[in-house]
Amino acid sequence: MDNHIEIQRTGRGVFLWIMLANSILVSFVRLLSLLFPASFANIYAGEPSWGYVFNLMLFIAEVIGITGTIVWRKWGVYVLVAIVLIGTSKDFLSLGSQTSIVDILLTIPILVLFIWAVKRKWSYFK
Numbered sequence: 001m002d003n004h005i006e007i008q009r010t011g012r013g014v015f016l017w018i019m020l021a022n023s024i025l026v027s028f029v030r031l032l033s034l035l036f037p038a039s040f041a042n043i044y045a046g047e048p049s050w051g052y053v054f055n056l057m058l059f060i061a062e063v064i065g066i067t068g069t070i071v072w073r074k075w076g077v078y079v080l081v082a083i084v085l086i087g088t089s090k091d092f093l094s095l096g097s098q099t100s101i102v103d104i105l106l107t108i109p110i111l112v113l114f115i116w117a118v119k120r121k122w123s124y125f126k
Helices: 002-009 014-035 051-070 074-094 098-124
Strands: none
Touching: 014 051, 014 098, 051 074, 074 098
């Protein structure tokens, strides 16, 4: 009976799973942009020459952060939050267009919701 209670207590909850699914979807789109850069050329038209390598490093860090979050590690959450902040600030500094403003306006509320979802389960993270 104690095992059943422990399983229910450490559940992630639907909202945290939705936020993790959002992170996985963003990583998948980043992977597609890395595999098919010509298809995403219109989105990243104003990007600096080091943008491809930067996106590759962000993708690797995203996979590490998502994996860490799924296995209940605090460093996974820290990595995901840092990736969002670094990616958003890079977009703001390098693109400086209307699309970066829309990106920031959409990304920051999602980041706040992710932090809220994690905060509710923070005591379960190691």
